[in-house]
Amino acid sequence: MRGGAGRALAMAYLVACVAGVMFFALSVALLGYWPKQVLDRQTRAMGPAFVLELGPSARRGRAIYAREGCAYCHTQQVRYLAADHARFGAPTLAWETRLDYPHLWGTRRIGPDLSRAGGTRSDDWHFAHLFSPRALVPQSVMPAYPRLFDGAPDRPRQEARDLVAYLNTLGRARELAGPEGEARAREACNCPDDEMMQMAFHGPLDAHPARARRVQDAPAFPRGDLARGRQLYAVHCATCHGVRGEGDGPGAAGLLPAPTNLAEHDYAPERIAGALWNGVAGTAMPAWRDHSLDDLAALVAAVRALGPSQVAGGLQASGTEPALPATLMELGRRAYRDNCVQCHGERGDGSGSAGGALSIAPSDLTRQRPTLARTVETLRGGIPGTPMAPWTSRLTDAELIAVAQYVRTLYTGPAIGAVR
Amino acid sequence: MSFGPLKTHDSRPKTTLHGTGNRISPVTDHLDQSKPEGASLVDTGLVRAHGLASLVTLLVAATFGIIVSIQLLLPDVGKDVAWLSWGRLRYAHTQGIMFGWLGNAFFAFFYHAVPILTGRPVTSARLGWWLFGLWNFAAIVPGWVLVLAGVSQPLEWAEFPLVVDAVIVLGLALAAVQFLPGFFARGLESLYVSSWYILGGLVFTLLAYPMGNVVPEFVAGAGGAAFSGLWIHDAVGLYVTPLALAIIYFVIPAATRQPIYSHFLSMLGFWLLFFLYPLNGTHHYVFSVIPMAAQMSAIAASALLGVTVVIVVTNLFLSLRGAGIVPRDPGLRFVATGTLFYLIVSLQGASQAQMAVNQTVHFTDWVVGHSHLAMLGFASFAAAGGLVHAWQRMPSARYNARAISGAYWLLTVGVVIMVSDLTIAGLVQGRLWQTDAPWIVSVEATRPYWLVRTLSGVPLAAGFIALLLGLTTGPRGAGLQSIAASDGAEPASHIQPRFAVATLTASEGV
Numbered sequence: 059m060r061g062g063a064g065r066a067l068a069m070a071y072l073v074a075c076v077a078g079v080m081f082f083a084l085s086v087a088l089l090g091y092w093p094k095q096v097l098d099r100q101t102r103a104m105g106p107a108f109v110l111e112l113g114p115s116a117r118r119g120r121a122i123y124a125r126e127g128c129a130y131c132h133t134q135q136v137r138y139l140a141a142d143h144a145r146f147g148a149p150t151l152a153w154e155t156r157l158d159y160p161h162l163w164g165t166r167r168i169g170p171d172l173s174r175a176g177g178t179r180s181d182d183w184h185f186a187h188l189f190s191p192r193a194l195v196p197q198s199v200m201p202a203y204p205r206l207f208d209g210a211p212d213r214p215r216q217e218a219r220d221l222v223a224y225l226n227t228l229g230r231a232r233e234l235a236g237p238e239g240e241a242r243a244r245e246a247c248n249c250p251d252d253e254m255m256q257m258a259f260h261g262p263l264d265a266h267p268a269r270a271r272r273v274q275d276a277p278a279f280p281r282g283d284l285a286r287g288r289q290l291y292a293v294h295c296a297t298c299h300g301v302r303g304e305g306d307g308p309g310a311a312g313l314l315p316a317p318t319n320l321a322e323h324d325y326a327p328e329r330i331a332g333a334l335w336n337g338v339a340g341t342a343m344p345a346w347r348d349h350s351l352d353d354l355a356a357l358v359a360a361v362r363a364l365g366p367s368q369v370a371g372g373l374q375a376s377g378t379e380p381a382l383p384a385t386l387m388e389l390g391r392r393a394y395r396d397n398c399v400q401c402h403g404e405r406g407d408g409s410g411s412a413g414g415a416l417s418i419a420p421s422d423l424t425r426q427r428p429t430l431a432r433t434v435e436t437l438r439g440g441i442p443g444t445p446m447a448p449w450t451s452r453l454t455d456a457e458l459i460a461v462a463q464y465v466r467t468l469y470t471g472p473a474i475g476a477v478r
Numbered sequence: 479m480s481f482g483p484l485k486t487h488d489s490r491p492k493t494t495l496h497g498t499g500n501r502i503s504p505v506t507d508h509l510d511q512s513k514p515e516g517a518s519l520v521d522t523g524l525v526r527a528h529g530l531a532s533l534v535t536l537l538v539a540a541t542f543g544i545i546v547s548i549q550l551l552l553p554d555v556g557k558d559v560a561w562l563s564w565g566r567l568r569y570a571h572t573q574g575i576m577f578g579w580l581g582n583a584f585f586a587f588f589y590h591a592v593p594i595l596t597g598r599p600v601t602s603a604r605l606g607w608w609l610f611g612l613w614n615f616a617a618i619v620p621g622w623v624l625v626l627a628g629v630s631q632p633l634e635w636a637e638f639p640l641v642v643d644a645v646i647v648l649g650l651a652l653a654a655v656q657f658l659p660g661f662f663a664r665g666l667e668s669l670y671v672s673s674w675y676i677l678g679g680l681v682f683t684l685l686a687y688p689m690g691n692v693v694p695e696f697v698a699g700a701g702g703a704a705f706s707g708l709w710i711h712d713a714v715g716l717y718v719t720p721l722a723l724a725i726i727y728f729v730i731p732a733a734t735r736q737p738i739y740s741h742f743l744s745m746l747g748f749w750l751l752f753f754l755y756p757l758n759g760t761h762h763y764v765f766s767v768i769p770m771a772a773q774m775s776a777i778a779a780s781a782l783l784g785v786t787v788v789i790v791v792t793n794l795f796l797s798l799r800g801a802g803i804v805p806r807d808p809g810l811r812f813v814a815t816g817t818l819f820y821l822i823v824s825l826q827g828a829s830q831a832q833m834a835v836n837q838t839v840h841f842t843d844w845v846v847g848h849s850h851l852a853m854l855g856f857a858s859f860a861a862a863g864g865l866v867h868a869w870q871r872m873p874s875a876r877y878n879a880r881a882i883s884g885a886y887w888l889l890t891v892g893v894v895i896m897v898s899d900l901t902i903a904g905l906v907q908g909r910l911w912q913t914d915a916p917w918i919v920s921v922e923a924t925r926p927y928w929l930v931r932t933l934s935g936v937p938l939a940a941g942f943i944a945l946l947l948g949l950t951t952g953p954r955g956a957g958l959q960s961i962a963a964s965d966g967a968e969p970a971s972h973i974q975p976r977f978a979v980a981t982l983t984a985s986e987g988v
Contacts, residue, residue, distance in 0.1 A: 064665075064667045064668075065667075067666075067667035068665065068666050068667040071666040071667060071669075072666070074749050075666075077749070077753065078678065078682075078749065078752045078753065081752065081753040081754075081756060081757070082682060082685060082686070082716075082752075082756045084756075084757070085708060085756030085757045085759065086689065086708065086756075088757070088772065088775060089704060089707070089708055089756075089757065089759050089760045089772050089775065089776060090689070090693070090704050090705045090708050090759075092769070092772065093700075093701065093704040093760070093768050093769050093772045094697060094701035094704055094705075096769045097699075097700045097701045097704070097767065097768070097769075098701060100767075123632075124630070124631070124632035125565075125566070125628040125629075125630060125632075126563060126565040126566065126628075127563075127564065127565020127566060127568050127569055127632065128565060129632050130565055130568050130632075131564075131565075133841060135703075135763075135766060137764075137765035137766060137837075137840075138765045138766070138767070139765050139837055141837075141911055141912045142765075144914070145911070145917070149767070150700075150766070150767055151767060152699065152700045152701075152767045154699070155698060155699020155700045155703075156698050156699055157698060157699070158698050158699040158702070159694075159695060159696070159698050159702070160631060160632065160633055160694035160695050160698075160702050160706075161694060161698070161699045161700065161702045161703045161706065162632055163703050163706075163763070163766075164841075165634050165710070165762065165841070165845065166841055166842075166843075166845065166846065167841040167842075167911075168550075168921065169917070169921075170917045191553070192553070192554075195918060197918050197921055197922050198553070198918070198921070199549075199550050199551075199553045199921055200553060201549065201553055201557060201563055201564045201565070202553065202554055202557040203557070203563070204557060204558060205557075205558060205560055254765075254770070258767075348914070348916040348917065349916055350914065
């Protein structure tokens with residue numbers, strides 16, 4: 059039935075069919091199998107000998123992360139690009155993903171990349187955020203997951219705990235490998251001229267702009283614009299600290315320690331600047347290094363303007379207070395020396411010898427002056443969620459009042475006057 | 479044998495529709511759909527079943543899509559209901575579109591086209607109903623239920639869990655048994671390009687699908703991602719594109735009643751597409767830790783693919799000469815617009831794979847716009863065109879021409895608005911990410927674009943409903959009448975590769 063031409067055509071098609079299958083095989087070999095071999099070699103050469111596997115809770119959390127499609131808005135792949143590097147830290151190395159079955163790289167970023175999210179937020183922040191993202195970030199479009207909770211952000215179910223346990227592991231392997239691990243990887247990479255690969259080793263791993271740091275190395279802030287600061291405060295800060303700074307924002311409910319009542323403290327500008335730049339490690343207060351210095355300076359002005367000496371008007375408008383009787387001062391000084399110095403330091407700057415070991419750094423009383431009422435309440439009830447304990451069992455009522463009065467004199471910052 | 483486009487088109491009879499009749503062998507004569515014997519080869523029950531299933535799953539999957547788009551504007555919608563959460567609906571949306579809508583629409587079209595292309599009925603009607611039941615009630619419905627219940631895998635275009643994947647592989651294998659033997663019986667040298675696309679699509683999807691779904695479960699992290707990247711592109715390049723092109727290549731000559739411009743270009747395009755599509759995958763992970771040589775190969779293949787699509791689309795457009803930009807025939811109209819979308823989405827794809835573009839638009843809504851242009855613009859228009867074309871030719875089927883025309887315009891408006899909107903949104907996001915603005919600024923800036931995207935869902939949903947109405951309301955047999963009223967009988971010779979017909983006739987001495 060078929061002529062010679064037909065046979066030739068059939069042969070041509072047969073050849074093409076074989077070629078088609080070969081090209082598919084080529085794609086699997088060239089773009090699947092070969093990269094896998096290279097990545098496996100990289101993993102062996104650059105990774106540490108031992109990588110901590112996910113614990114049972116984090117493993118369950120990873121399944122929840124996968125199930126809810128978190129990877130469809132949050133990538134877990136920092137690209138070898140300066141813009142990615144600046145925002146999310148070091149680009150992802152192959153060995154960091156060696157326990158990801160299956161990978162969660164994602165293809166779309168509606169929210170930020172989470173490769174190095176571990177350690178950037180506190181657990182209570184995560185719980186409050188998962189329960190109601192907009193309670194913390196009003197412009198967020200992230201879905202809320204109240205069904206992982208028993209009706210309140212501070213009552214997480216096991217699933218919420220698992221998910222947060224998983225989030226805390228993101229980026230952990232590389233951090234645990236430490237500077238030695240980085241050096242080893244860099245050496246094994248043996249790619250001094252490969253500009254792209256070198257990017258993986260630039261800068262500290264914990265460069266995430268929201269990550270809180272214990273060190274206080276805020277840059278010098280310019281003079282802030284109060285009006286701008288108030289706008290920014292309303293958007294970024296009021297969710298936790300409340301519209302008037304009273305620590306009663308919608309996001310405050312689940313946080314422990316609770317957000318500071320800014321209306322009860324007068325602050326030196328550098329104290330606010332430090333908290334904004336470095337965050338407050340151990341609390342839900344993140345760092346805000348992704349904002350411009352001008353904006354942060356504006357926020358400093360806005361936060362200062364919330365202070366008691368600013369809003370009360372009249373009584374404390376000058377910022378100076380009547381001198382205390384000498385006997386009271388002496389009683390306070392002695393009680394402070396006997397009980398508070400270990401953490402808060404002799405001058406009250408939080409540099410006491412025991413302070414460094416605390417999960418949350420002791421307050422620097424030379425840079426913030428709480429109201430008397432606030433101080434007394436703190437001494438009576440402690441600050442829940444922090445190492446600051448109630449002192450009623452150690453101090454007599456008279457001592458307690460005296461210490462409260464005394465610590466308010468430790469402030470040595472710029473005169474508390476009208477900010478405006 | 480004439481391989482050259484010039485010769486082919488020069489020898490084309492311009493006036494007589496039956497001008498090639500003297501060269502049709504007896505084997506192909508009965509393919510004429512206007513004759514009862516030709517029609518009897520087509521199992522219209524299965525066309526109808528898969529067609530209706532495709533439209534129902536389309537409405538469900540589109541509803542999922544509309545809900546997730548609304549949730550980006552009102553994120554607390556459905557927050558207390560686990561199965562209404564964004565991520566799960568997003569999984570159900572894409573898998574529903576790919577397997578529910580497109581899968582069923584492809585099968586419906588195959589039941590119409592394969593008997594005409596092969597000259598014999600499909601393997602077995604009973605097998606057909608098994609495949610129908612399996613595909614819809616053992617794959618798509620359970621897939622949706624499981625994904626919404628939280629049993630899924632977090633891999634793009636592979637979200638159904640492994641147990642459902644197994645059913646889909648079985649379904650694809652049954653489809654191969656159902657549709658392919660006729661092509662082999664007929665002989666490869668006399669196959670029209672649509673047959674090749676159906677063959678290639680089913681065979682290669684059968685190879686690629688398990689790779690994309692299973693390998694990343696066993697190959698960790700970056701290595702697994704390399705395979706995921708392959709499948710993300712194979713899903714579009716080896717499943718959706720070939721099967722949509724099979725429809726386009728079939729409907730154009732069948733509706734214009736002129737042969738395709740060049741069978742040689744058709745086959746050239748076919749093989750180039752199948753050579754190049756699989757090599758594109760890694761362009762989904764540009765600037766990743768995957769070896770740069772693999773990234774570069776994929777980027778180069780992406781550029782070549784763009785060139786190839788220009789060849790394919792040129793051939794298709796030349797075949798559409800005389801039909802106008804918006805052809806009168808409704809099936810052809812969908813298919814012609816789908817071809818235009820195919821050109822745009824392919825050139826867009828070739829450019830966004832390039833590093834300079836990729837570094838800005840990757841991870842943004844630009845890519846979401848791109849995939850909608852591919853799946854909704856190109857593939858869905860081709861599938862809708864194929865469905866309408868097949869439906870018109872079913873003697874007892876209801877057919878509502880006005881609803882179908884309305885569907886076309888609504889869908890066209892919807893796609894254009896959505897894709898332009900998301901493309902601009904992607905550029906805005908990409909630009910903001912390169913500044914030192916806080917992340918949330920890019921979310922804020924996108925809100926108006928998300929609103930427009932959701933609003934584009936109004937014409938789109940209306941268009942889908944109109945399409946359903948177009949094929950379920952109106953008088954029975956109205957489709958056939960509308961063909962008869964326009965141009966009379968329709969010869970099937972134009973879906974013969976001319977050089978093959980020449981060969982056949984020469985050897986048979988007809």
